[in-house]
Amino acid sequence: MSHSGKLPISVTIIACNEEKRIGECLNSVQWADDIVVVDSGSSDKTVAIAEAHGARVIHHTWPGYGAQKQFATSQARYDWILNLDADEHVTDQLATSIRNTFQNLPESIIAFECNFEHFLMGRWLRHGEAYPDPHIRLFNRQAGDWNSRQIHEHIEISGSTGKLEGSIRHKTVESLAEYIEKINRYTELQAEIIVESGKQVTFSQLFFRSLWRFLRGYIFRLGFLDGIAGLTHSMTSTLTSYLKYAKAYELQKKDQE
The missing domain is CATH 3.90.550.10 (Spore Coat Polysaccharide Biosynthesis Protein SpsA; Chain A)
Known part of the structure; x- marks a missing residue:
């Protein structure tokens, strides 16, 4: 003490x-x-x-x-x-x-x-x-x-x-709109990290990782028990997963042009 x-x-x-x-x-x-x-x-x-x-x-x-x-x-x-x-x-x-x-x-x-x-x-x-x-x-x-x-x-x-x-x-945000803005900022950084790592983004990453993210959070970890807030969290987590790979794919295509 x-x-x-x-x-x-x-x-x-x-x-x-x-x-x-x-x-x-x-x-x-x-x-x-x-x-x-x-x-x-x-x-x-x-x-x-x-x-x-x-x-x-x-x-x-x-x-x-x-x-x-x-x-x-x-x-x-x-x-x-x-x-x-x-x-x-x-x-x-x-x-x-x-x-x-x-x-x-x-x-x-x-x-x-x-x-x-x-x-x-x-x-x-x-x-x-x-x-x-x-x-x-x-x-x-x-x-x-x-x-x-x-x-x-x-x-x-x-x-x-x-x-x-x-x-x-x-308590990260005051509104859903602010939450979406934060997701947009973070996924830009995540996409840059993926591109810098040299890993190529594939269709399976875009689709299956996002799908698994939703199923894991909303179904297997019982996110549905939190009502609309739980659904929103699972959907935005899925969006986060999709956007980071989609933005990385976009950056990779630009680099190849």
């Missing part, structure tokens, strides 16, 4: 123009002794809100998702890092689980996994690909860090991991 009675954990958050969401994120981690917000050029009240919540704000030009999170890790005061995006927050159950774990932290464990909950069309999804959707977000930086991928970055570690109770709640 730190001198302040807070946990010796650094919470790292990357942000840019997140004034609508970052407050809830910061409120959920006030039990941590160190909160670092790496801002890449906000023009709204993001920085002011972060400072008002006691965060250390560091300005750093945007290098990509993975690289920005690596930079945030390097600015932390403690080796144990909890990473959150500005549109995520920790539930009370997860906060309690982290506190209990750090009262008797096993030396062999170097990272912890927790479940995610995603919000869409007025409800927290509890089925399909959206839940439990486990990820490692609490880790010891002496054993690993984020990779440098432009998108779908993840923590790469070497050692034993544990499991935390509770979840991180992810």
